[in-house]
Amino acid sequence: MKMKKLKQLQYLKKDENRTSRAGAENLPSKFGAPNLKVLIMCHNHITGQVPGSVCKLKNIKIFDLAYNFLEGELTNCFRMPNLYFLQLSHSRFSGEFPLRLPGIRSLTFLDLAFNNFHPRNFHGALPVWIGDMESLRYLQLSHNFSYGDIPLNITNIDSLQYLNNLAGNNISGSIPWPL
Template structure:
């Protein structure tokens, strides 16, 4: 089962022991590891059990200033999570985890904050930049609002940042681009708007990027760079334009690519077939035209392929249907007119599939002849179909009707 379909989770293994180098790929682990990591760092916090240690430790003094500033701008805490944020013993605060500093193992520092599902309302003060040795910050499912403070640039050891399911606003928080240790970035389900900065995918070491369910616009940056990401989720934004061929730059690492409902148009570039490690590809609910690239037949690790609710035409390639690990292939609500080979009977191969609302002869629940003729009489030549004016001399594509919503 791909990671995205398993609730898009991540882990925090052995925070205190290998603090700055803790994961090669945080996105490749499940939430089941979160409790392990919390237990370990909680054990470490117990070692810092006296008031005197807290008051004589400069790092914890700075942390005390940060947490008191944060508490002042928390307006609602229905579960009283922050009720014990009193006094300088910050390692005893609920949701705060301490560990030995990577620079001096005899000194305790605030290494992690986990307030997931706390339903806290407030915003993030500039003083959080005082937590200079913070390794992870988890604020999933709260009501934090406003913008990210620029002081986050001081969090040079931060490798996991989860701000999902909150009410953050404004343009993409470019301060995260300055975090040299960042591995896992989760900004989904917020109100970020405007374009994605091209520099995001030039960032070395970044393993997982979740920006889905925001208000991001413009296009997916064509300068995707030499990214090391294994999971990229763009879903439910309004990017528009084509998926750039430079997606091939992810070839050595990308395992999950999710582009559901991102207003993509044009043809699916054959370079997607270069992503040889891909296990999950979902480009459903867009306006993609033309044939399904045969290059996808080279994705030997592919388990789930969803191209539904687009305007694909032509033949469903047999090479895709015989992929050795394919378990689910959804290509409903398109304009395919033929299925090659085993594609006509994927049930016999044990593959779950959905081929409804296409133009397939002798198959049930297909489109009407009128719908099919309107599209298939004007086939798209992907060699002449360009997005964003990238080729001024290219002929304009034939206007196609919008796909039905159901």
């Protein structure tokens, strides 16, 4: 897929194509759509890593690459100040997840379930920065993290309406009140 000169493109939805594993494709290395606001490419069997050019989409609001075969680390991604929907579940992302999601104050939906993130950056089953996500309403982090307590500051998220199960994690300790 070539996307070098789509400077006016604001909405891209290419989902549920389910190309065969043999015909799977990578994301373009040069994502030339600087005005893109919506990127939905879930259920496509996309392989490889998320290119740095995708991570630099400053205007993006909805970012959905779930149910693909994407892999690698995401440590240099998510300097997207307008992002409010982030879905990267059911992929093969690994390594350390960023200690925080810098500049993303408007995030309302976060789904990172069923990946292979390394727990080294976490102080428990959930990253501590989750409690700083003031606008978060939906949180799904199952089947990712190795061990630990649910951080107390998760109770700081007044807007949280849906904390999906934390299955597939070895959570210990008590559940913070008023969860």
